[in-house]
Amino acid sequence: MDISRSEIVTISECEEKAYATYREDSTGYVPAGADSNITALQGSALHKGGEILFTQGPTGPWREAIHDELAGLPEPHRKIRTTLIRRAMLGWILKRYPQIISEWKPLGAEVPWKWELAPGIHQPLRMDDLMEHRSHGGIGIFDFKTAGAPDLNWKLRKEHSKQTHLYVKALQDVTRASGKFVSGMMYDCIEIGKWDSKRELMKSRFTTGYRSKGGNTISPKWSYGATVVNLCEWTDDQWLEWIEAHKGLNDCYWTTGLILPPSESLERTQSATIVKVQNWQIKLNVVKNSLDRRLEANIQFDRNPDACLTYGWELKCPFYYRCWKGSKLDAKTFEPRKNHHEPTID
Numbered sequence: 060m061d062i063s064r065s066e067i068v069t070i071s072e073c074e075e076k077a078y079a080t081y082r083e084d085s086t087g088y089v090p091a092g093a094d095s096n097i098t099a100l101q102g103s104a105l106h107k108g109g110e111i112l113f114t115q116g117p118t119g120p121w122r123e124a125i126h127d128e129l130a131g132l133p134e135p136h137r138k139i140r141t142t143l144i145r146r147a148m149l150g151w152i153l154k155r156y157p158q159i160i161s162e163w164k165p166l167g168a169e170v171p172w173k174w175e176l177a178p179g180i181h182q183p184l185r186m187d188d189l190m191e192h193r194s195h196g197g198i199g200i201f202d203f204k205t206a207g208a209p210d211l212n213w214k215l216r217k218e219h220s221k222q223t224h225l226y227v228k229a230l231q232d233v234t235r236a237s238g239k240f241v242s243g244m245m246y247d248c249i250e251i252g253k254w255d256s257k258r259e260l261m262k263s264r265f266t267t268g269y270r271s272k273g274g275n276t277i278s279p280k281w282s283y284g285a286t287v288v289n290l291c292e293w294t295d296d297q298w299l300e301w302i303e304a305h306k307g308l309n310d311c312y313w314t315t316g317l318i319l320p321p322s323e324s325l326e327r328t329q330s331a332t333i334v335k336v337q338n339w340q341i342k343l344n345v346v347k348n349s350l351d352r353r354l355e356a357n358i359q360f361d362r363n364p365d366a367c368l369t370y371g372w373e374l375k376c377p378f379y380y381r382c383w384k385g386s387k388l389d390a391k392t393f394e395p396r397k398n399h400h401e402p403t404i405d
């Protein structure tokens with residue numbers, strides 16, 4: 060059985076979502092909402108640009124890769140999102156790239172592997188970027204992330220995340236034969252702001268500025284009475300000069316530094332994951348061999364109402380309406396709201 064890391068993570072989040080996303084053969088599949096598609100494409104553009112940057116350096120065609128990835132988006136998204144990701148990457152080249160490249164030698168980007176999680180269970184892995192430390196030779200994994208707003212617990216969550224544990228353990232297992240050692244995993248996060256669907260703009264210092272009330276100054280930060288200025292029409296050089304003058308890039312690039320969880324934590328995560336995947340395999344077989352797969356899936360797979368709106372209403376789970384039959388969830392209880400006007404039978 061092949062199982063991806065994201066499927067494993069989704070099983071813990073909500074079994075129904077994992078089944079519908081990865082295994083259902085499209086029966087009753089509800090496509091993801093427009094906003095979540097755009098967010099996924101945006102992430103993919105960042106990774107493709109980052110891959111070229113890592114392998115070919117800042118003079119490589121990373122801008123073209125970002126533009127190609129987002130070329131199919133409707134306006135105003137295409138213009139705004141390409142500007143956003145291109146400038147996010149430009150800032151990263153200024154603020155983070157020199158330090159990383161002085162310490163690490165890139166080995167390759169998006170390296171695909173098949174890791175044997177347990178006998179008969181394989182996990183295809185795509186390491187974002189592998190790098191070798193220039194002085195001690197340890198191997199590290201680098202991964203890009205984005206966030207809408209600062210998150211104080213981000214580093215802690217990454218230290219305990221399944222992704223970190225499974226990637227580091229996989230890299231240890233795969234490199235053991237070569238005599239190399241693993242230094243750990245490093246995440247860099249870019250704070251890219253949030254999409255404002257009412258005004259159709261990205262509230263982000265990469266694309267939007269604010270003109271102060273009664274003045275001419277444009278600032279990356281909103282102040283009372285300020286008006287929005289669309290910075291997508293500026294050239295990147297103009298924007299860079301402006302944002303640097305406001306020291307606007309100094310707090311939007313965060314890094315976890317190298318994370319190397321203790322071996323026993325890695326073993327524990329691996330064992331827990333194996334048990335989870337084996338149970339998953341049993342449930343999948345029961346559903347596959349049943350006469351009415353959808354009915355059996357309803358019985359076998361738990362639904363987790365707490366996971367439906369984890370990333371907010373705009374990025375709600377794509378199966379939301381199917382699960383809740385069109386009823387909205389109560390924001391406090393996460394139960395479908397009752398229609399009090401529905402006729403009742405005594």
Ligand code: SF4
Nearest residue numbers: 073076367376379382
């Ligand atoms: S809508 Fe909620 S319960 Fe249904 S699959 Fe998605 S996360 Fe699970």
